[in-house]
Amino acid sequence: MDLYEYQGKQYFARFGIPVSPGEVADTVEDAVEAAERLGYPVVVKAQVQVGGRGKAGGIRLAANRDEARSSAEAVLGLDIKGHVVKRLWIEKASDIAKEYYASFTLDRAAKLHLAMVSARGGVDIEQVAEEEPEAIARLHIDPLDGLEPAAALALAREAGIDEEAVEGVAGVLVELYRCYVEGDADLVEINPLILTPDGRVHALDAKVTLDDAASFRHPDWDAYSNLEELDPRDRLAKEKGLQYVGLDGDVGIIANGAGLAMSTCDVVEQVGGKPANFLDIGGGASAAVMANALEVINTDEKVRSIFVNVFGGITRGEEVANGIVQALARVQIDAPIVIRLDGTNAEQGRAILAEHASDKLVSLPTMLEAARRASELARTGVA
């Protein structure tokens, strides 16, 4: 789960990482009042989960009440790469002497945490990584050892951080690592991490991706989840606990497991169809989950046929079949359903489906045949 900048800063603050004082505002009036309380100059920042806000006019400096108003008016409702700004973060403006970069994430290949620090902050770090890889200092961290202050100091020096900022940056690194580990984040990133003319180091931006799997030990995360930016199909799927990604085609896809769901999309394309979505019902899905999945697909008006591709392991065939039967009884599903069912208890599942077979519920024995039929039905409709 990605946090908005203001949420990320609030998260940082819990771990002692210095951030600028600021307030959230959803209306122009609230923005002006927040600016008055904070004192000028302030920065009015669009809260959207997409890069390139500054270039799109989503970050503005305001030196007085009138400018705060005009800035808030300009940014609220702004469309930034398809994301409409509904919320602002009003922040006390900082004087910037230097801009740095710092992040922690997991290096899967090394099975270790990876710290990256650079004196070249405030710009697109991926571009820096490509053009000038030596400008980014990297340190692998064994989770059993953690990040010691001495190692953080050495890392900051290696990154070429200015001497007057080295101690401050190292301090932030230690706190940021704690935020990453104890805060169960997949990624924490500060860009830019700034040095002010009076020698203080603090986070001017915040990028935090929380690990959804850890939500069971962070009940406070509930406050974030209902604010996520999702399209309506994605939101419905998320509420029902399904892994869903909307695509542009007309063959609705339901499969168990991310790999098989992706493979199903691949095969549908290979036989000339166009997947409308990726939908993974996960391992051990019950009849209710299967029924929910069909309901989510059914809300997509583009869908002309539905391909259910299940290879049971922990997921049991009879549960899948019962879910389809339940969904058909519960909601009007106009698109024909083509199903391929194999694996654990597939025989039982197929027997249940056979009782309900019709020209709108077709069982086929292989993934390829089923993909072909579903793609064909999307083109021609039920004969």
Next chain:
Amino acid sequence: MSIFVDENTKVVIQGLSPTSQGAYHGLRNRAYGTQVVAGTNPKRGGENIQGIPVYATVAEAVAETGANASFIAVPPSGAPSAILEAAEAGIPFVVCITEFIPAQDEARVSATLRRFFPGTRLLGPNCPGIISPGKANIGITADDIALPGGPVGLVSRSGTVFYQALYELTQKGIGQTTGVGIGGDPVPGTNFIDCLAAFQADPETRAVIMIGEIGGVEEERAAEFIASEMDKPVIAYIAGVTAPPGRKMGHAGAIVSGSKGTAAAKMAALSQAGVLVAKNPTEAGELMAGVVAELA
């Protein structure tokens, strides 16, 4: 032969209770012929669940039954400590199917095994387990989709595509030495290279199918290994050819960012290593039928 598990493997099911996932699948594993010798449950020491003696700890189960593998199907909050308990008890092979273990916990468990328990191999988490057809099945793979006798070894990151590939082979009458589902989590205990090395060393495995998916660099690393260390034919399939970049598909495994980790990049790396790359699981089976015919 098979890799990692065979007919002599003795399995302890951790967190066993009459209604647990471990019991459901553990009993199916036993019905297949796997030696399921014990269960553990701190609250049920001394009980007997459908003929499986239950001990309070893994250490006791090992002492009493000689268990040398464990099967963990407990919820994410308890799985990390279950893995470490098995390692402390000296279990050399631990299969953990648990999905949604926090990445920080996985990283810590992985580091702990590496430093303190190098003799323990973890398979998973978030994997379907391992099957050496006709000998042992530990995990949730439906056993009737596998065929004993070799000569093909199979390793997969995706669980359900693992089943699909096993089934494609079995339907063509091609047997398997061992099928390993390594799982798609951020920090898998056992990776492609571990399995490829074991298959290369196993005289009865004469060809290998490798199923990858988008995201990460594990397939690219495997390609390097295949090029330099393997002389057995390898066929690969990568799921996610049509996946849009920048979207996370599924729990943790499959995410594409930039050109790194795309299906195209992985397929190119594998092709360069001399691997035959199939465009879907069915074609992988067909290509393998051709390879096996050449072997005979």
